[in-house]
Amino acid sequence: MSPVRVPSTAATGLAAFAAGVAAGLWAPLGSLLAIAIGGGAAVARWRGAGRTLALVGLAGVVHGGVAHRLDEGRCAARLEAGPAAVMVRVATPGPAGRIVEASVAGCRGSIRIRFPGRDTVWAGQVGRLIGTWEPRTSRWRPDDGLLNGTAARWTPAVPTLGERLRNHLLATVGRLYGTRAGMVEALMVGTRGTIDREVAAAFSQTGLVHLLSISGFHVGLVWAWLLLGFRLARLPRAAPAAAAVVIVGYVAFIGAPSPAVRAATLAILSAVERHRQRLPATGALFALVAWIVLLADPWALSDLGAWLSATALWGATAASHWSDRVVGERPVWRMVAGSIGATLATAPITALAFGSIPLIGVALNLVAIPLTALAVPAVAASLVGAAWPWAAAGFAAGGGGLLAVLELIADRGAAIPGAALLFEPGPLPAAMAALVLVILMWAFGARHTAREATHRLLAAAATAGAAHAVVGAWPRSHTGSRLTLHFLDVGQGDAVLLESGNGRWLLIDAGPADGARDAGRRVIVPYLRRLGVRRLDAAILSHAHRDHYGGLGTVLASVRVDRVLDPARAADDAGYADLLERIARLGIEWMPLRAGARLELDGVILEALHPDTGWSGWGDDLNEDSAVLRITSGRFGAVLTGDAGLPAEAALAGRVGRVSLLKVGHHGSHGATGAGWLRQLDPAAAVISVGRNRYGHPAPEALSRLAAAGVAVWRTDRDGTVTVAVDDSGFRIAGRRGARRIRID
Numbered sequence: 001m002s003p004v005r006v007p008s009t010a011a012t013g014l015a016a017f018a019a020g021v022a023a024g025l026w027a028p029l030g031s032l033l034a035i036a037i038g039g040g041a042a043v044a045r046w047r048g049a050g051r052t053l054a055l056v057g058l059a060g061v062v063h064g065g066v067a068h069r070l071d072e073g074r075c076a077a078r079l080e081a082g083p084a085a086v087m088v089r090v091a092t093p094g095p096a097g098r099i100v101e102a103s104v105a106g107c108r109g110s111i112r113i114r115f116p117g118r119d120t121v122w123a124g125q126v127g128r129l130i131g132t133w134e135p136r137t138s139r140w141r142p143d144d145g146l147l148n149g150t151a152a153r154w155t156p157a158v159p160t161l162g163e164r165l166r167n168h169l170l171a172t173v174g175r176l177y178g179t180r181a182g183m184v185e186a187l188m189v190g191t192r193g194t195i196d197r198e199v200a201a202a203f204s205q206t207g208l209v210h211l212l213s214i215s216g217f218h219v220g221l222v223w224a225w226l227l228l229g230f231r232l233a234r235l236p237r238a239a240p241a242a243a244a245v246v247i248v249g250y251v252a253f254i255g256a257p258s259p260a261v262r263a264a265t266l267a268i269l270s271a272v273e274r275h276r277q278r279l280p281a282t283g284a285l286f287a288l289v290a291w292i293v294l295l296a297d298p299w300a301l302s303d304l305g306a307w308l309s310a311t312a313l314w315g316a317t318a319a320s321h322w323s324d325r326v327v328g329e330r331p332v333w334r335m336v337a338g339s340i341g342a343t344l345a346t347a348p349i350t351a352l353a354f355g356s357i358p359l360i361g362v363a364l365n366l367v368a369i370p371l372t373a374l375a376v377p378a379v380a381a382s383l384v385g386a387a388w389p390w391a392a393a394g395f396a397a398g399g400g401g402l403l404a405v406l407e408l409i410a411d412r413g414a415a416i417p418g419a420a421l422l423f424e425p426g427p428l429p430a431a432m433a434a435l436v437l438v439i440l441m442w443a444f445g446a447r448h449t450a451r452e453a454t455h456r457l458l459a460a461a462a463t464a465g466a467a468h469a470v471v472g473a474w475p476r477s478h479t480g481s482r483l484t485l486h487f488l489d490v491g492q493g494d495a496v497l498l499e500s501g502n503g504r505w506l507l508i509d510a511g512p513a514d515g516a517r518d519a520g521r522r523v524i525v526p527y528l529r530r531l532g533v534r535r536l537d538a539a540i541l542s543h544a545h546r547d548h549y550g551g552l553g554t555v556l557a558s559v560r561v562d563r564v565l566d567p568a569r570a571a572d573d574a575g576y577a578d579l580l581e582r583i584a585r586l587g588i589e590w591m592p593l594r595a596g597a598r599l600e601l602d603g604v605i606l607e608a609l610h611p612d613t614g615w616s617g618w619g620d621d622l623n624e625d626s627a628v629l630r631i632t633s634g635r636f637g638a639v640l641t642g643d644a645g646l647p648a649e650a651a652l653a654g655r656v657g658r659v660s661l662l663k664v665g666h667h668g669s670h671g672a673t674g675a676g677w678l679r680q681l682d683p684a685a686a687v688i689s690v691g692r693n694r695y696g697h698p699a700p701e702a703l704s705r706l707a708a709a710g711v712a713v714w715r716t717d718r719d720g721t722v723t724v725a726v727d728d729s730g731f732r733i734a735g736r737r738g739a740r741r742i743r744i745d
Contacts, residue, residue, distance in 0.1 A: 670701040
């Protein structure tokens with residue numbers, strides 16, 4: 001009997017090699033690799049093919065293992081957490097406060113550094129940096145972290161040609177583009193540190209975020225414009241080779257991110273095959289390119305950007321091929337099909353990592369991609385032609401105008417209801433998105449006509465509708481209580497939802513937001529939508545720290561909020577000022593929240609106990625000026641303390657009375673939840689809203705005081721979201737680790 005042929009040899013070989021690389025980088029995958037390759041070879045009777053796959057997988061194990069061992073010797077893996085003093089050479093320039101890359105004397109690789117000050121840090125600067133090393137490990141790569149500098153002593157040094165180019169780029173971009181300099185840096189070199197947070201969030205929510213990061217799309221644009229330029233210069237034969245040289249230099253200059261390496265490799269191989277007058281199979285070509293990327297950087301296997309770039313390319317290519325065959329080879333249809341295919345292909349990944357699927361991106365990309373295709377050469381020309389101010393200014397005006405239109409498209413698109421499906425990120429939504437993708441692949445098979453695809457799609461839709469009807473007939477889980485408090489697991493921050501017995505809602509704090517991690521988008525809005533909440537009677541901020549107000553911007557953009565209240569304590573925080581401007585721009589009522597303020601929702605009374613501008617500590621510490629709220633429903637009482645600590649607790653001595661539940665102050669820090677405070681409140685249970693942090697929260701001292709007072713403690717870092725359902729005789733508190741019924745005497 002002849003051996004069974006393995007379909008798509010290139011793809012299966014790549015899969016075996018990638019599995020081997022994963023096993024080498026992360027030991028637990030070794031057993032899975034052995035089962036997959038060994039079992040496949042034995043059961044499928046592949047004989048020679050099975051042995052080949054096993055050898056390819058073994059080569060991947062060796063390659064990944066070597067990469068892991070080499071990575072363990074890098075600077076970031078060798079530095080110990082805590083105080084550090086190292087000699088650094090800055091690799092990427094940036095204004096003070098921005099995270100930049102730097103090499104360290106005496107060890108291999110680079111680290112990320114940041115330090116306060118007013119002066120820009122230029123590439124090529126050499127000096128002794130003193131600060132604190134904060135490692136950030138993951139199950140994949142152990143050598144990540146940040147050196148938060150407190151002082152630096154620079155010494156004269158001569159920058160290299162590459163460093164001079166980076167410095168020139170930063171200075172030129174800032175001079176030509178002003179407030180949009182961050183977008184230009186993102187567009188040309190992939191640096192997103194200075195983009196306005198609201199702009200970045202809008203691009204992310206509308207599926208246009210790939211325009212703000214170096215990806216295969218950007219490299220493809222540069223490649224296409226280079227080919228056009230060389231051909232206009234009457235160098236048609238030399239155009240592919242000359243463009244390849246420039247592309248390789250450009251990718252090396254921007255740090256060779258995996259998506260850019262993939263795109264550059266694909267462009268070069270395609271040009272070579274075109275020169276040889278050969279048309280390689282798409283799947284084999286993609287597999288070869290992915291294998292080359294893994295050879296160059298095995299860690300690309302754990303790079304989210306690489307996965308998004310590769311799956312988007314696969315989805316766009318597959319969809320456009322189907323469109324060419326069934327609908328016609330018109331550019332418009334190809335763009336529509338490619339945009340839909342890329343969105344569907346990346347949906348499982350975005351659902352797993354970000355908790356969103358940007359549906360509006362299918363339409364917006366049809367406009368945004370051509371605009372970006374025009375903006376890239378204009379921006380590039382303004383930077384290259386900086387020696388001629390009149391020319392640079394002209395190109396910058398054109399490029400800046402196109403970027404302004406892109407920003408407007410993202411901003412308006414994000415405001416459209418249903419622009420993106422939002423939910424809590426995790427395996428379940430990713431599995432659902434993957435199931436939808438599989439069904440669509442089954443419906444729109446490569447050989448299916450439009451009629452057959454329609455029939456299959458209708459059958460799948462009917463099945464899904466019937467399943468939804470059955471599931472929808474189940475009663476929605478509801479406590480039936482007259483008051484329910486939801487302490488949401490937003491990480492190191494606070495977010496509490498208050499639900500009255502008649503279905504009115506109030507939000508107290510909105511969790512943290514830092515770059516791509518937004519508690520509003522990741523946790524709060526999906527939670528609200530899962531419960532069918534479309535309106536909040538009020539949103540209350542305990543104080544103006546980002547781990548409490550960060551997610552509110554997303555909430556305001558997603559559900560109706562009647563009014564916003566906060567202590568109105570002035571804070572030197574640009575993000576807080578931007579949030580207040582946004583509240584005013586949306587026409588939402590804003591009110592200062594001071595002691596004595598009172599709200600009532602269906603018999604649930606919420607009263608502000610603190611702060612009062614007349615108290616002795618007003619203005620000394622923003623945490624101590626946090627809003628302290630008492631919630632009352634019948635005999636049940638709860639106190640939410642924000643980040644208020646011992647001074648605020650002392651100021652409230654004798655004014656609160658007994659309560660049933662306490663939201664522990666300042667995430668359980670040692671400077672809050674004092675013994676006297678606990679004696680006064682005498683709570684039966686307490687909730688600590690806390691996540692992974694470097695502050696030591698919750699502190700052993702606070703936990704000891706709670707234990708000594710006999711208080712049952714729930715923690716969001718261990719129990720997940722904690723719910724407290726109140727009825728006439730007591731309340732039920734529940735989390736991931738279990739539930740408990742507590743009676744009210």
